[in-house]
Structure formats: C-alpha cells, structure tokens
Amino acid sequence: MLNGKEIVINAEPDQRVIDLLREDLGLTGAKEGCGAGECGACTILVDNESRLSCLMLAAQLEGKTITTIEGIAKEGEFHPLQEAFIEYGAVQCGFCTPGMILSAVDLLAKNPGPTREEIKEGMSGNLCRCTGYQKIVDSVEMAVSKMGKKGRQ
Amino acid sequence: MSDVLLPKNLHEVWKIFDKSSETLVYAGGTDLLVKLASSRVPHSTPNVLVCLENIEELRNIRETDGRVRIGACVTHSRLLSHPLIRDNFPVLPKALRLLGSPPVRNMGTLGGNICTASPAGDALPALYLLDAELEISSQKGSRFIPIGQFIKGPGYAELQSGEILIAIWLDKNNDYTIHHFEKVGQRNALAISIASMAALIKLSSEGIVEKIRLAWGSVAPTIALSSEVETVLIGKPLSQVVLNEARPLLNQAISPIDDIRAKAEYRRTVAANLLIRLSRYNGHDKV
Numbered sequence: 001m002l003n004g005k006e007i008v009i010n011a012e013p014d015q016r017v018i019d020l021l022r023e024d025l026g027l028t029g030a031k032e033g034c035g036a037g038e039c040g041a042c043t044i045l046v047d048n049e050s051r052l053s054c055l056m057l058a059a060q061l062e063g064k065t066i067t068t069i070e071g072i073a074k075e076g077e078f079h080p081l082q083e084a085f086i087e088y089g090a091v092q093c094g095f096c097t098p099g100m101i102l103s104a105v106d107l108l109a110k111n112p113g114p115t116r117e118e119i120k121e122g123m124s125g126n127l128c129r130c131t132g133y134q135k136i137v138d139s140v141e142m143a144v145s146k147m148g149k150k151g152r153q
Numbered sequence: 154m155s156d157v158l159l160p161k162n163l164h165e166v167w168k169i170f171d172k173s174s175e176t177l178v179y180a181g182g183t184d185l186l187v188k189l190a191s192s193r194v195p196h197s198t199p200n201v202l203v204c205l206e207n208i209e210e211l212r213n214i215r216e217t218d219g220r221v222r223i224g225a226c227v228t229h230s231r232l233l234s235h236p237l238i239r240d241n242f243p244v245l246p247k248a249l250r251l252l253g254s255p256p257v258r259n260m261g262t263l264g265g266n267i268c269t270a271s272p273a274g275d276a277l278p279a280l281y282l283l284d285a286e287l288e289i290s291s292q293k294g295s296r297f298i299p300i301g302q303f304i305k306g307p308g309y310a311e312l313q314s315g316e317i318l319i320a321i322w323l324d325k326n327n328d329y330t331i332h333h334f335e336k337v338g339q340r341n342a343l344a345i346s347i348a349s350m351a352a353l354i355k356l357s358s359e360g361i362v363e364k365i366r367l368a369w370g371s372v373a374p375t376i377a378l379s380s381e382v383e384t385v386l387i388g389k390p391l392s393q394v395v396l397n398e399a400r401p402l403l404n405q406a407i408s409p410i411d412d413i414r415a416k417a418e419y420r421r422t423v424a425a426n427l428l429i430r431l432s433r434y435n436g437h438d439k440v
C-alpha cells in the first residue's frame with residue numbers, strides 16, 4: 001500500500017527506498033540530505049511509524065503500508081499540519097518540510113497533546129537549515145490545538 | 154548487487170544460511186546500512202542480505218519465571234513504551250530515550266545495538282548492570298552467554314558464522330531504588346556519547362550506599378566496569394566529598410582514547426564529573 005493505493009513494485013531488492021520513491025515512482029517529496037540517518041529529510045511513514053528511507057532497502061517494503069508526504073492531504077484538502085506550516089511561515093526552502101511534517105504526524109499519533117518540549121523532542125531527528133525551528137514548533141502547536149478543537153466538535 | 158531476503162521465521166533463516174555462503178544479517182539497518190553505504194563493511198558487498206525484522210519471534214517481549222525475554226529485533230521505541238521494561242528496568246529506557254532520534258529509535262533494535270558492539274552503544278551500560286544474558290542460536294541449537302563475555306572489543310562480538318542473536322534475558326528481581334543514566338555528547342539529539350554512565354544504587358533510609366553498580370560507555374574499548382569505585386562507596390553517603398575521593402579509582406578503571414569527538418583527557422574529566430553528579434541523589438532515595 002502506497003499512499004492509500006495498493007501497488008506492485010518491481011525493483012532491485014537492494015535499491016534504497018529513497019531512490020525507489022524518487023527515481024522509479026516519481027515521488028520526490030522525500031529528500032536525501034545526508035544519506036546516513038542524520039537529517040530526517042528522507043522520512044516516510046511505514047505502518048504509520050516514521051522511518052528513514054535512506055536506510056531501508058526496497059525489499060523491506062513488501063506487505064507494508066507506506067505514506068509519503070504526497071499522501072498526507074486528504075480529498076484535496078491539506079492536513080492541518082500542512083496548513084499550519086504554511087500559515088506560520090515554517091517553510092523557507094522547503095527541503096526539510098516533508099520530513100518535518102511526517103515526523104509530526106507520527107508524534108501526534110502517539111501523543112495527541114504534546115507539550116512544546118515534547119514537540120521539540122519528537123522532531124529532534126529532523127534538521128532545518130533555514131527556519132531556526134521556532135516557527136516549526138509553533139506550527140505543530142497550532143495544528144495540535146486546531147486538531148483538538150475538531151476532535152471535540 | 155545483493156539479494157535481500159526477509160525470512161518470516163528462524164527455520165527460513167537457517168535455510169538461507171545453508172544455501173548461501175556470503176550472508177550478512179541486519180535488523181533495523183541503522184548501523185549496517187550506514188556502513189554499507191560508505192562501504193566500511195569488513196568483507197566486500199555480501200551476496201545476500203538477510204533482514205530479520207519480519208520474524209515475529211524476535212519481535213516480542215514476554216515474561217517467564219521472573220525473567221523478561223526481549224526479542225533481539227525489538228525496536229528502541231517499542232522498549233520505551235513497554236510497561237514490563239518501564240516498571241522493572243527503568244535504567245534501560247533512561248538510556249534509550251537518549252539514543253539517536255525518533256526515527257532511529259523506530260528502526261534501531263536492541264539486538265543491533267549489542268551486535269554492533271560499539272563502546273558508545275547507549276543500551277550497553279544498562280544491560281551490563283542488569284546482568285543481561287544473551288540467547289544465541291544457530292541451526293544446531295542455542296547457547297546462553299553474559300553480555301560482558303559476548304562483547305570482546307570495539308565492533309567485535311563473539312558470533313560464530315551461522316549464529317544470530319535471538320533474545321536478551323533480564324532477571325526481574327533487582328531491588329535497586331535508583332536507576333540512573335547520563336550521557337554527554339556534543340549536543341542533545343543525535344549525539345554519539347563522549348562519555349556515559351549507568352548506575353544502579355540502593356540507599357539505606359539514612360542515605361548510606363548499601364549497593365551500587367556502575368558501568369561506563371565510550372571510555373574504554375568496551376563498556377568499563379569499576380568495582381573498586383563501587384567498593385569504596387559502600388557504607389558511605391553520596392556526598393560530593395565522598396565521590397571526589399573515588400576519582401583516582403575511576404581513573405584506573407577507564408582507558409579512553411583520542412578520537413574525532415574528544416580527547417582522552419577530556420573524556421576522563423567528563424567521566425569524573427558524571428561520577429560526582431551522583432551527589433544529586435545524596436539523601437534522596439528515588440528513581
């Protein structure tokens with residue numbers, strides 16, 4: 001399952017997942033920053049948990065549910081995290097954004113009401129060279145409060 | 154090019170080992186795939202990579218007869234949220250919380266941290282103190298070995314060809330009231346330690362050390378123990394003065410080296426400070 005659709009992938013078993021996504025499947029949202037697990041730009045969700053696609057091989061995806069940033073918006077509507085990132089200026093060059101948002105999705109799934117400290121900790125595997133993180137943490141906080149309100153309605 | 158196989162049970166693993174001579178196993182891949190990418194793997198690229206992450210038996214945590222069995226491929230994230238671990242071995246989650254980053258903890262496994270055998274492996278000091286016993290299996294059967302005998306040197310664990318680590322066993326009955334782990338790195342997240350220390354301590358109601366065990370990371374070729382320091386602290390309070398007096402004994406117990414992250418002398422200073430910082434528990438018998 002890739003972004004909600006059942007698919008069959010033909011790939012070399014030892015191809016890195018980041019290359020499979022970007023080059024073979026045309027999903028260029030995940031970025032390669034370091035290729036060594038340190039920057040988080042290549043984050044994807046595998047069975048709803050954040051993982052680094054630069055440290056996974058294609059064969060590992062068999063039978064798994066994969067979500068990339070391209071699969072986060074639902075029915076043409078942005079995810080509240082995406083809206084908040086845009087609204088609060090948490091995107092500058094955008095290189096880190098897909099990974100940041102997917103890490104935040106994972107964090108909120110495990111902890112729907114994180115404190116600011118918990119947000120920082122939850123996003124600590126994602127590096128951003130542009131924003132200084134303040135606005136990213138703000139955006140996640142805003143998305144949390146919006147999603148909470150929606151949940152209560 | 155290598156083939157990548159994902160066996161579903163141990164029987165399939167043994168069949169793969171039978172058929173192919175050049176295999177390399179991995180679990181989360183957070184150590185191995187980084188090394189492969191920078192081609193720092195001892196042998197050339199192996200013919201067959203065997204990923205163990207789909208083997209159910211290696212992925213669960215269960216309790217039998219007062220012992221907890223952790224499958225080798227249980228991830229750090231899973232350990233952090235598991236009540237058996239949190240309630241019985243708090244020193245382990247205290248260390249794992251500081252390992253890598255959330256996605257690294259979602260992928261990386263306890264077995265991988267052990268088999269990598271890095272002196273900086275953050276789970277290792279806690280596992281030494283908890284007297285972890287390792288279950289190693291091959292097609293021929295299983296053997297059990299204490300973690301301290303399994304890890305022989307930096308990057309060198311005592312695994313024969315055809316063997317894999319199956320599980321980590323921990324005894325539940327420890328009566329230590331303080332479970333402590335502290336690591337010093339270059340920054341908070343994603344930092345390999347410059348020095349780290351795990352401690353298990355039991356204080357009397359008057360704040361006197363009844364039992365204490367210490368294990369040190371990144372200050373020797375493998376995890377360092379310091380029984381002389383432990384002996385001298387028994388029967389005393391954890392005051393700064395007492396801890397300071399134990400410094401020379403700690404210096405004898407460790408043998409740090411210079412590397413890209415820190416100089417040996419600096420590691421000695423950091424280790425001594427980690428020891429002295431135990432004074433925060435002076436008179437406070439709490440986890």
Ligand SMILES: Cc1cc2nc3c(=O)[nH]c(=O)nc-3n(C[C@H](O)[C@H](O)[C@H](O)COP(=O)(O)OP(=O)(O)OC[C@H]3O[C@@H](n4cnc5c(N)ncnc54)[C@H](O)[C@@H]3O)c2cc1C
Nearest residue numbers: 037180181182183184185253261262265266268274275318
């Ligand atoms: C960005 C980044 C940050 C990191 N930060 C830290 C940190 O702060 N502290 C720390 O301690 N580590 C850190 N690591 C290292 C790594 O994440 C951990 O050591 C992790 O526990 C390794 O587990 P794994 O399952 O991913 O190992 P793998 O890479 O899958 O395997 C590691 C080694 O063990 C062998 N192996 C694995 N499982 C078995 C088994 N069951 N039987 C036999 N052999 C086996 C493999 O052959 C390989 O040689 C970091 C890694 C990255 C990429």
Ligand code: FES
Nearest residue numbers: 033034035040054
């Ligand atoms: S590219 Fe994967 S973590 Fe940097």
Ligand code: FES
Nearest residue numbers: 092096128129130
């Ligand atoms: S917006 Fe440029 S790296 Fe984060």
